[in-house]
Amino acid sequence: MNSDPRYQKLLHRLAELGPAAVAFSGGVDSTLLLRAALEALGRDKVLAVTAASPFFPDWEQQDSRNLARQMGIRQVVVSCDLLRLADVVRNDALRCYHCKKALFGLCMEATRQHGFKVLLDGTNLDDSRDYRPGRQAALELNVRSPLADAGLNKETIRSLSRQLALPTWNRPAFACLASRIPYGTAIDARMLAQVEQCERVLRSLGFGGARARYHGDTVRIEIAPSSFSTMLEETTRLAVIEGAKSAGFTFVSLDLEGYRTGSLNETLPPR
Secondary structure (H helix, E strand, O other), X not given: OOOOHHHHHHHHHHHHHOOXXXXXXXXXXXXXXXXXXXXXXXXXXXXXXXXXXXXXXXXHXXXXXXXXXXXXXXXEEEEOOHHHOHHHHOOOOOHHHHHHHHHHHHHHHHHHHOOOOOEEOOOOHHHHHOOOOHHHHHHHOOOXXXXXXXXXXXXXXXXXHHHOOOOOOOOOOOOXXXXXXXXXXXXXXXXXXXXXXXXXXHHHOOOOXXXXXXXXXXXXXXXXXXXXXXXXXHHHHHHHHHHHHHOOOOXXXXXXXXXXXXXXXXXXXXO
């Protein structure tokens, strides 16, 4: 058992909530939440619910299955064709709200079908610092966020995950593929596939937290500035260009500001 008081506070919160399903992506936050729920509630009182959609890459889906299996927790996968939802495809500033409303709605249905009343998500304390309209959808559907309730931010979650030997403790942050497409550009399956393919190439070259932002025939690549020199090595640079062009892009650019969370939110008017 981990005696860290921050973790104990999370366990206490989970015990208060009782039997629950966890919206589980296999990322840093939801993996710690699922692990803690297992400890606080017991195997029979926890369910992992994972959403499958073209908005999420195949590797993420597979990772979630592997992790749930390793922890010995039941997992239910619910499919949601977000490309059939006009409010999502339109891709305005509220896209994330409509997307999360649909996904959490399906996850909530699965939660109830399997005999649970409470659905938990991995929202943490830091998430309030960025533009996240999907949070409103979670609140409307009464999705609970024990990590935020326990006052855990991303740094603490990574620290606790490392203490618990979770393989996700240092996994780069990830957001859905639609977040690579500028607001106002209608989303289609081809764009999502291009982004996923380009990011797969970047991951294979060691740029695990890279983003391939879609701008028509141009891809704008975001990586940590500390990795610029590696990116610009001749062999790597040519491999990135070849990978991006094979994904369907004509031009390949490197964003000199480097990776930052939600960079496309910079185009929105001040809130």
